[in-house]
Amino acid sequence: MTNIAFIGLGNMGGPMAANLVKAGHAVTGFDLSAASCDQARNDGVTISDSATDAVREADVVITMLPAGKHVLSVYANLVSSVKEGALLIDCSTIDVESARKAHDLARERNLMSLDAPVSGGVGGAKGATLTFMAGGEKGAFDRAEPILSKMGKKVVHCGEPGAGQAAKICNNMILGISMIGVAEAFVLGEKLGLSHQALFDVASTSSGQCWSLTTYCPVPGPVPTSPANNDYKPGFAAALMLKDLKLAQEAALASGASTPLGAEAAQLYALFNGAGHEGDDFSGIINFLRGQTG
Numbered sequence: 001m002t003n004i005a006f007i008g009l010g011n012m013g014g015p016m017a018a019n020l021v022k023a024g025h026a027v028t029g030f031d032l033s034a035a036s037c038d039q040a041r042n043d044g045v046t047i048s049d050s051a052t053d054a055v056r057e058a059d060v061v062i063t064m065l066p067a068g069k070h071v072l073s074v075y076a077n078l079v080s081s082v083k084e085g086a087l088l089i090d091c092s093t094i095d096v097e098s099a100r101k102a103h104d105l106a107r108e109r110n111l112m113s114l115d116a117p118v119s120g121g122v123g124g125a126k127g128a129t130l131t132f133m134a135g136g137e138k139g140a141f142d143r144a145e146p147i148l149s150k151m152g153k154k155v156v157h158c159g160e161p162g163a164g165q166a167a168k169i170c171n172n173m174i175l176g177i178s179m180i181g182v183a184e185a186f187v188l189g190e191k192l193g194l195s196h197q198a199l200f201d202v203a204s205t206s207s208g209q210c211w212s213l214t215t216y217c218p219v220p221g222p223v224p225t226s227p228a229n230n231d232y233k234p235g236f237a238a239a240l241m242l243k244d245l246k247l248a249q250e251a252a253l254a255s256g257a258s259t260p261l262g263a264e265a266a267q268l269y270a271l272f273n274g275a276g277h278e279g280d281d282f283s284g285i286i287n288f289l290r291g292q293t294g
């Protein structure tokens with residue numbers, strides 16, 4: 001059993017903390033939202049009055065927060081409250097620069113740290129089937145791996161501090177671009193009189209095959225579990241896709257990488273969000289594309 005502090009008990013953090021409790025760990029948590037704290041308490045998490053209180057006895061501190069500014073403000077306080085030798089793991093999706101700053105704050109106190117964002121969404125958080133992509137020293141990774149594996153099915157060490165966030169935004173840039181590509185193909189197929197099933201049967205076994213098609217097909221029918229069959233309820237909300245595409249564009253600008261399709265995907269998702277679809281699944285962009293083509 002390990003003493004774990006969990007800061008940020010929202011849609012993802014709540015079920016992740018619950019899985020650590022189920023695995024037999026002592027979990028102390030904190031969230032600014034009373035509703036999130038109540039739910040976590042019901043799941044066996046001991047709730048503290050503040051993040052600094054929650055981390056005092058912890059051997060491992062996990063954060064699951066909205067953005068880089070939240071992680072850095074929480075880290076600024078908690079690094080002086082944790083025990084010597086505690087391990088800090090940030091599972092939030094944040095910009096690479098903030099992730100590296102969080103590692104710096106930990107290093108100033110001689111604390112081991114890891115950036116370990118996830119893929120798999122709320123379903124993966126509930127079912128403990130997340131994929132973790134981790135950046136940090138090998139020693140930090142080796143300590144974190146047995147804990148992370150209680151919340152996910154795959155834990156990958158991607159390299160130096162920040163490498164987990166880098167892998168996450170590169171992966172999600174592929175996802176955003178490929179979803180738009182698949183959606184455009186279905187819109188074109190419709191105009192050409194091709195049935196959804198026929199296009200799916202061909203593309204899913206041909207060179208157009210990809211996750212956006214075979215697991216998350218943006219039209220109802222061919223993949224019964226995809227959000228298209230449930231009126232585009234998320235799933236993975238368009239607001240989160242836009243967040244990740246913006247992080248990818250910030251990183252591309254900072255590093256001088258050329259990502260024209262990533263930039264275009266970010267613009268299209270900004271328009272889709274701006275039209276009031278932030279809460280829709282990101283595959284709903286097909287309806288937006290249909291509108292644009294008249």
Ligand code: NAD
Pocket residue numbers: 007008009010011012013030031032033036051064065066067070074091092093094118119120121122235236237240243
């Ligand atoms: P969420 O908004 O449901 O949860 C975030 C929680 O952090 C909220 O409950 C909020 O009250 C809390 N919080 C904010 N500032 C805090 C502070 N200073 N101290 C304590 N608590 C604080 O968001 P989520 O969907 O759980 O996402 C969390 C992270 O996971 C984000 O970085 C997101 O991009 C990433 N992510 C989400 C998904 C998804 O499908 N939801 C998938 C992969 C990654």
